[in-house]
Amino acid sequence: MSKLRYLVIYLSLVVALVLMILPLPDWVQIYRPNWVALVLIYWSMALPKRVGLWFAFFTGIILDTSQGTLLGQHTLALVIIIFVNMNFYQRIRVLALAQQAMYVFALLLVNQVVVAWVEGVMGRPTPLLAFFGAPFIGMLIWPWVFVILRDARRKALLS
Amino acid sequence: MKILLQARGASLQALFFVVISVAMMVVDHRFHHLEVVRTNISLALSPLRYIVSLPATGGNWLNDWFTSHTELLEENAALRAEGRILNARLQKLEILAEENARLRSLLGSARKIADDVIVAELLSVDQNPYRQLIEINKGSSDGVEIGFAVIDDFGVMGQVIHVNPQSATTILISDPEHAIPVQFVRSGTRSVAFGRGSTTQLELRYLPATADIKIDDDLVTSGLGGRFPPDYPVAKVTAIEEDRVRGFVTVLAEPKARLDSSREVLVIKPRQ
Numbered sequence: 240m241s242k243l244r245y246l247v248i249y250l251s252l253v254v255a256l257v258l259m260i261l262p263l264p265d266w267v268q269i270y271r272p273n274w275v276a277l278v279l280i281y282w283s284m285a286l287p288k289r290v291g292l293w294f295a296f297f298t299g300i301i302l303d304t305s306q307g308t309l310l311g312q313h314t315l316a317l318v319i320i321i322f323v324n325m326n327f328y329q330r331i332r333v334l335a336l337a338q339q340a341m342y343v344f345a346l347l348l349v350n351q352v353v354v355a356w357v358e359g360v361m362g363r364p365t366p367l368l369a370f371f372g373a374p375f376i377g378m379l380i381w382p383w384v385f386v387i388l389r390d391a392r393r394k395a396l397l398s
Numbered sequence: 399m400k401i402l403l404q405a406r407g408a409s410l411q412a413l414f415f416v417v418i419s420v421a422m423m424v425v426d427h428r429f430h431h432l433e434v435v436r437t438n439i440s441l442a443l444s445p446l447r448y449i450v451s452l453p454a455t456g457g458n459w460l461n462d463w464f465t466s467h468t469e470l471l472e473e474n475a476a477l478r479a480e481g482r483i484l485n486a487r488l489q490k491l492e493i494l495a496e497e498n499a500r501l502r503s504l505l506g507s508a509r510k511i512a513d514d515v516i517v518a519e520l521l522s523v524d525q526n527p528y529r530q531l532i533e534i535n536k537g538s539s540d541g542v543e544i545g546f547a548v549i550d551d552f553g554v555m556g557q558v559i560h561v562n563p564q565s566a567t568t569i570l571i572s573d574p575e576h577a578i579p580v581q582f583v584r585s586g587t588r589s590v591a592f593g594r595g596s597t598t599q600l601e602l603r604y605l606p607a608t609a610d611i612k613i614d615d616d617l618v619t620s621g622l623g624g625r626f627p628p629d630y631p632v633a634k635v636t637a638i639e640e641d642r643v644r645g646f647v648t649v650l651a652e653p654k655a656r657l658d659s660s661r662e663v664l665v666i667k668p669r670q
Binding site for chain 1: 418436522528
């Protein structure tokens with residue numbers, strides 16, 4: 240019964256994954272925010288005991304498979320940002336949405352640095368626009384992600 | 399104290415995951431031990447891919463449904479006419495094929511004219527902006543294997559780099575990591591065409607400045623390297639850039655295949 244309530248976490252991650260693999264026109268593609276990272280950040284903020292590094296690790300592997308990136312690339316990035324978040328969430332949770340969004344931008348940028356770094360090591364430099372564009376869009380979207388997931392969490396009676 | 403211990407535990411755990419991730423990346427990049435993991439997760443994710451492809455499929459279906467009667471009639475007539483013309487050409491072709499086979503047997507060469515093909519459809523496209531990959535709906539259960547060439551009705555699209563039971567990942571010739579051995583039809587010069595990450599451009603590097611190349615020259619697969627069967631159209635030369643200092647020529651070519659819009663593709667089984 241209580242297990243069932245956590246379904247909302249998995250469900251939101253599945254939706255994020257679908258949004259990540261949804262085909263988009265080339266010029267929009269590079270601005271696609273990292274939905275999975277956004278959703279994961281939310282849950283690790285709301286339920287830090289439940290959604291931690293293990294969660295980040297397995298989500299990362301699934302994301303890597305679905306994105307066709309090196310196995311471990313997004314995993315590393317997600318583990319790092321969730322670890323950072325674990326140390327800050329208590330201070331961030333109480334901030335206004337706009338301030339939170341800036342913090343999320345920083346996290347997404349760290350995520351992007353790791354992913355782009357691995358791409359760079361393999362000889363595929365990331366264009367500058369894509370590097371800053373996607374986290375920026377992620378920042379703009381954060382308030383909506385936050386509100387939607389908070390409502391979902393309250394409906395599912397998770398605290 | 400307890401909080402401190404917890405914090406240290408989390409750091410250790412994080413370090414552990416970081417090490418594992420880096421190790422996985424190295425293993426994945428250098429070796430192929432993780433293919434099993436990838437295949438299984440991919441298989442589990444295939445319903446998601448299906449969901450993602452639904453809007454496009456649904457759109458096509460609606461489009462078909464509402465195509466008006468007269469349009470269908472017109473199309474039918476046009477297709478009939480085209481069919482007749484093609485049939486006429488085919489007769490000629492059959493004769494030519496026979497003649498060719500006869501001549502080849504005279505020459506003692508055992509090359510077959512027709513290749514075995516598997517018809518496949520596109521499932522999803524290029525989830526990663528840095529790569530040019532497509533997913534097709536035929537996999538190992540249909541006989542697709544790694545290394546098979548993939549073409550559409552206009553030319554070579556790419557080759558299969560990863561196979562699941564029901565689907566396969568294909569790297570397009572325009573991927574920056576892909577190179578395809580080609581030959582100029584007119585002059586016979588051989589070269590290698592590299593992808594540049596754009597679906598409209600391939601690059602042929604370090605050709606000698608004296609090579610006989612003109613704009614609009616056609617490029618076909620040379621068959622060298624054994625991956626791609628010979629004589630399939632690949633691209634058309636669009637630009638020739640001379641490097642006078644080093645005496646080299648770089649040629650840009652536009653792929654013949656519709657890399658960004660083909661939905662039906664053919665997977666070619668290599669000849670034995």
